[in-house]
Amino acid sequence: MSDSILLKVDxxxxxxxxxxxxxxxxxNLKKGKAxxxxxxxxxxxxxxxxxxxxITPAGKGSILWNKNTDICFLGHKNVLKNYLTLSDxxxxxxxxxxxxxxxxxxxxxxxxKRLDTIVGNLSYGQQKKLALIRIFLNQAKVIILDEPxxxxxxxxxxxxxxxxxxxxxxxxxxxxxSHIPIDIDSETITLGGNQV
Amino acid sequence: xxxKLYHQFASPKTYIILVNKMYPYILYFSVLFYAFALVWxxxxxxxxxxxxxSFRIIYLHVPAxxxxxxxxxxxxxAAGIFLIWKVKLAAYMIKxxxxxxxxxxxxxxxxxxxxxxxxxxxxxxxxxxxxxTLILFIMYLGLISLHSSFTNFEKADKxxxxxxxxxxxxxxxxKKSVDWWSTLHQPASIxxxxxxxxxxxxxxxxxxxxxxxxGIIVSLIILSSKVHIFxxxxxxxxxxxxV
Amino acid sequence: MKLIFVEFFKLKMKLRAWLGPILIFLLIIIxxxxxxxxxxxxxxxxxxxxxxxxSLLTIMVSxxxxxxxxxxxxxxxxxxxxxNSLFSLIFTKILIYWILIGIPISCLGTFFSINMSDDISSLxxxxxxxxISTYIFINLFALGNSLSLNKGSALGALITIPLLFPILILLxxxxxxxxxxxxxSNLLLLMLGVLLLIIVFIPFIISFIIKTHLE
Numbered sequence: 011m012s013d014s015i016l017l018k019v020d021x022x023x024x025x026x027x028x029x030x031x032x033x034x035x036x037x038n039l040k041k042g043k044a045x046x047x048x049x050x051x052x053x054x055x056x057x058x059x060x061x062x063x064x065i066t067p068a069g070k071g072s073i074l075w076n077k078n079t080d081i082c083f084l085g086h087k088n089v090l091k092n093y094l095t096l097s098d099x100x101x102x103x104x105x106x107x108x109x110x111x112x113x114x115x116x117x118x119x120x121x122x123k124r125l126d127t128i129v130g131n132l133s134y135g136q137q138k139k140l141a142l143i144r145i146f147l148n149q150a151k152v153i154i155l156d157e158p159x160x161x162x163x164x165x166x167x168x169x170x171x172x173x174x175x176x177x178x179x180x181x182x183x184x185x186x187x188s189h190i191p192i193d194i195d196s197e198t199i200t201l202g203g204n205q206v
Numbered sequence: 207x208x209x210k211l212y213h214q215f216a217s218p219k220t221y222i223i224l225v226n227k228m229y230p231y232i233l234y235f236s237v238l239f240y241a242f243a244l245v246w247x248x249x250x251x252x253x254x255x256x257x258x259x260s261f262r263i264i265y266l267h268v269p270a271x272x273x274x275x276x277x278x279x280x281x282x283x284a285a286g287i288f289l290i291w292k293v294k295l296a297a298y299m300i301k302x303x304x305x306x307x308x309x310x311x312x313x314x315x316x317x318x319x320x321x322x323x324x325x326x327x328x329x330x331x332x333x334x335x336x337x338x339t340l341i342l343f344i345m346y347l348g349l350i351s352l353h354s355s356f357t358n359f360e361k362a363d364k365x366x367x368x369x370x371x372x373x374x375x376x377x378x379x380x381k382k383s384v385d386w387w388s389t390l391h392q393p394a395s396i397x398x399x400x401x402x403x404x405x406x407x408x409x410x411x412x413x414x415x416x417x418x419x420x421g422i423i424v425s426l427i428i429l430s431s432k433v434h435i436f437x438x439x440x441x442x443x444x445x446x447x448x449v
Numbered sequence: 450m451k452l453i454f455v456e457f458f459k460l461k462m463k464l465r466a467w468l469g470p471i472l473i474f475l476l477i478i479i480x481x482x483x484x485x486x487x488x489x490x491x492x493x494x495x496x497x498x499x500x501x502x503x504s505l506l507t508i509m510v511s512x513x514x515x516x517x518x519x520x521x522x523x524x525x526x527x528x529x530x531x532x533n534s535l536f537s538l539i540f541t542k543i544l545i546y547w548i549l550i551g552i553p554i555s556c557l558g559t560f561f562s563i564n565m566s567d568d569i570s571s572l573x574x575x576x577x578x579x580x581i582s583t584y585i586f587i588n589l590f591a592l593g594n595s596l597s598l599n600k601g602s603a604l605g606a607l608i609t610i611p612l613l614f615p616i617l618i619l620l621x622x623x624x625x626x627x628x629x630x631x632x633x634s635n636l637l638l639l640m641l642g643v644l645l646l647i648i649v650f651i652p653f654i655i656s657f658i659i660k661t662h663l664e
Contacts, residue, residue, distance in 0.1 A: 063530050066664045083530045087523025094462055102455055341611050348608040355600040364661045365596050368654065369608060372592070376612050383615035386622070 014041050016079050016152060016183055017062070022071030024057055031057060032201050033070070039152070044174070044184040044194055049201035055187040058201065059085070059156050062185065082150035084158060088141040092130035096121065096140060099129055103144050115146050118169060135161045142166070146173055153177065155186040167192075216293045218435045219444050225428050232428070236421020243414035251408050260324040261408075263317050268412060269419035270314035271335075274342060275377075277307040277423075281349075282374035285367035297363035298438060300370060301353055302431035308346035310423060314339055334388035338381045345373050359438060452537060456545045467549040470511035474554045477503040478561055497624040500558050500575065501617060504583055509609075511550050512590040513602030515542060516659060520598060526663055535656035543587055543652065551583035574627050578620055581640045585616055588644075588651040595655045598662055616640070 016039045023033035031054030039045055047055050060066040062073060063083060090099050097107040105112055107125055116122040119139045129137060138161045145153060153174075159167050167190065174184055175194045186192065247265040254261040281300050288296035318336060319329040330336070349366055356362035439445050460467055481499045485491045516539075519525045528538050555576060562575040593609030594602065623636045 060664075064533070065526060065529060081530055083527065085523060085526065087521075087526065089523040089527045091459060091462075091518075091522065091524075094459075098458070098462065102459065104451070341614060344607070345611050348604075348611070351604055352596060352608060355597070355604060361661055361664070365658065368658060369596060372612065372654070376615075379615050380611065383618040387618040 013076070015039070016041060016076045018072075018074040019062070020072045020074070022061065022068040022073060024054060024061060024066075024069050026057070035071075035199075035201075037197075037199055039183050039185065041151075041183055042178055042181040044178060044186070044196035046192075046196040046198045047185065047187045047201065048198055049187075053202035055201060056086070056156055059154060059185070059187065063154065079152055080150040081152045081154055082145060082148035083154045083156075084141055084145050085156040088137050089144075090129050090137055090140060093128065095126050095128055096132070097125045099140065100143065105144065105147055112143070112147065115143055119143070119166060135163060135166075138162055139166055142170065151182060153182060153184045153186075155184070155188070157187055157189065159188055159190040159192065216295050218295050218298065218439055219442075221295055222432065222435060222448070225432065229425060229428050232421055233425040236418050236425065238418075239414055240418025240422060243411045243418050247408070247411035247415060251411055254408075257325055260321065263321045264408075265412060265415040266419075267314060267317040267321055269416045270310050270317060271339060272416060273420060273423055274307060274311035274314050274339065277303055277310060278342065278346075278370075278374065278377065281307065281370045285370040285374075288363065288367050289371070294363075297367065298431060298435050299427075300349075300366055301363070302434045303427055304346055304349045304353070304366075306423060306427050306430060308343060308350060309426075311339060311343040311346055315343060332388070334381075334385045337388070338384045341380055341384070342377065345377075349373075452541050453545070456538075456541045457548070460545050460549055466511065466514075467546075470507050470550050471553050471557070473510055474503055474507040474557060477506060478558070496562065497575070498621065500562060500579070501582070501620045504554055504558060504579060505586060505610075505613065505617070507554055508550070508583060508586040508590055509602075509606050512546060512587055512594055513605060514594070515546065515591050516595055517599060520659075520662065525659060529660070529663065535659055536652055539591070539652040539655045539659070540648075543584075543591055546587050546591075547584045551587060552580065555579035555583055574623060574633065577637050578623055578640070581637070581644050582616055582620055585640070585644050585647055586613065588647050589613055592651050592655055592658075595658045595662075598659075616643070619643075 019035065019037050019039075021034045021036050023035070024031050035058075037045070047058060049055050057066060061068045063081065064073075089103070091102065094102070100107045100112070107113070107116070113122060116125070119142075121136065121139060121143075124132070124136075129140065132140070138158075142158065142162075145155070145158070158170060162170070171193050174186075174192065178184065178194060184194070184196070186196075244265060248262050251262075253259045281303050284296040284299045284303070287293050288300070315336070318339070322329050322331060349369060352369055353362045353366045356365065436445055478499065481495075481503075482492055485495075516525065519528075525535065525538075529535055532538075558579050559572060559576040562571045589612050590605065590609050593607075593612075594605035596608060597604035619636060619640055623633050623640075626633050626636060
């Protein structure tokens with residue numbers, strides 16, 4: 011596999027309870043490129059992402075990640091402990107809330123004053139923002155996001171878009187699904203109906 | 207070629223066709239066998255000189271306790287086949303055998319209790335064999351409740367196979383340790399382990415009853431596996447044609 | 450190493466998950482003597498079996514949701530994506546549970562057993578047996594609860610407890626041998642051997658089971 015291709019997906023298929031979601035799906039992920047997975051509800055977007063992550067085995071075909079490709083993933087679940095404070099949650103993900111870089115992001119998201127709040131007391135949107143901090147601070151080569159913008163306010167969405175396009179410029183790759191449009195350069199894969 | 211053969215043999219469809227052909231023979235022969243053994247055992251074999259006529263429940267108790275363990279071994283083999291080669295039929299068989307196994311173990315327990323009243327004077331004795339049979343019964347029920355608590359059958363199949371294998375490794379250990387434990391207590395007056403060597407006139411009907419009883423249980427398993435396979439494969443066209 | 454700190458921190462901050470079981474252990478230990486005549490020998494006779502059953506029940510209660518929370522908030526998934534294996538996480542979680550629950554109840558149980566029988570050698574019986582057996586209990590209950598996961602702890606207990614009978618019998622034998630003045634170190638070594646086997650295999654099986662849950 012050449013160095014510029016991080017992921018090679020070859021004619022995979024997947025079905026849940028004999029209900030075929032997609033078949034013969036092939037695509038590549040290149041360095042510095044973004045892939046947008048589109049489709050209606052229940053068309054298998056989340057399943058595809060879980061297959062790419064290696065959590066769910068694909069029924070057919072092959073998925074080849076380039077060696078040493080690390081992935082940063084945010085799905086529907088926020089991976090937050092709701093009995094811990096905000097800074098403790100960051101600690102669990104290996105993020106030091108006293109670092110200046112972290113503080114900048116916390117300030118941008120309006121969470122800087124709430125570092126000692128128990129996460130269970132935050133609103134859904136705030137929790138989502140907190141989960142995004144992990145993405146903003148990651149060092150991985152590939153970012154995979156499943157509906158990152160649900161429940162976010164406009165300013166955070168703009169911030170997310172800005173972040174993602176800056177990551178693309180840093181030659182990182184992104185795979186995402188989103189019903190709320192994110193304004194970055196990306197190839198599209200549509201599930202259910204026309205396939206790439 | 208080999209792969210094709212194995213696919214054909216292990217497919218639920220071939221299994222159902224094969225079983226449909228064999229089922230009546232197995233059932234009728236085994237019922238006949240068992241009835242014959244019972245008539246022989248209950249009517250013609252002499253009474254035991256210690257236990258009198260009460261020993262005759264042996265023709266139910268021994269086959270049942272024999273099967274309660276061997277069915278678990280069969281399940282363990284099926285579990286291994288399913289986890290290694292991913293043969294679906296093996297998983298269906300585990301699910302179909304488990305309730306039958308529980309039933310057989312229950313019969314063994316109850317018949318043992320009934321036998322205990324005239325021989326030991328009590329229907330329950332903390333004897334090693336009884337205790338390990340009771341544990342086995344609970345393990346069967348655990349398997350059934352585990353499988354039935356999942357809506358995703360494919361996952362449930364994997365879980366039940368793992369649990370069957372864990373139990374399979376553990377059952378000999380449990381049996382050994384329960385034997386070891388029972389020496390804590392005073393030994394039971396008549397234990398099953400030290401039963402007087404059995405007379406041929408009792409042994410032959412016992413062998414017949416074991417064969418007959420096993421056949422009846424096999425046909426029960428066939429029935430339950432048919433129900434289970436039709437349920438699981440209900441979307442397949444061959445099932446729709448056959449039902 | 451960092452994993453150990455994080456898991457320790459996660460459990461430590463959840464007071465009800467570790468202090469609760471320790472208190473339940475105390476309550477069980479207290480409630481048994483209430484049902485027998487205090488001055489009688491009966492309590493002395495059954496005290497050790499109370500101890501073993503109490504530790505079993507305590508572990509059962511404490512381990513019931515060992516993986517549930519991490520499963521529901523996506524932590525297990527997150528960990529799997531980052532490390533491509535769950536073994537280290539599961540091994541660490543079990544270890545932390547033992548440190549925060551197993552060791553305290555072992556010490557408490559030993560303390561009460563010294564008070565119970567005036568025989569000071571009970572320290573040599575109760576402490577090592579409790580330390581080893583609680584670790585084994587946690588491992589096996591973790592296994593049962595990984596199978597039942599989000600289907601309720603009763604199912605997990607139902608499939609685990611039969612697997613624990615050999616350990617209970619072994620514990621009974623240890624007390625019996627000690628009462629007769631026999632050597633118990635070989636029995637303790639046997640239990641330690643069981644633990645060493647279990648310590649490697651159980652997390653391995655659990656990671657397979659949890660991986661299947663995540664699919």
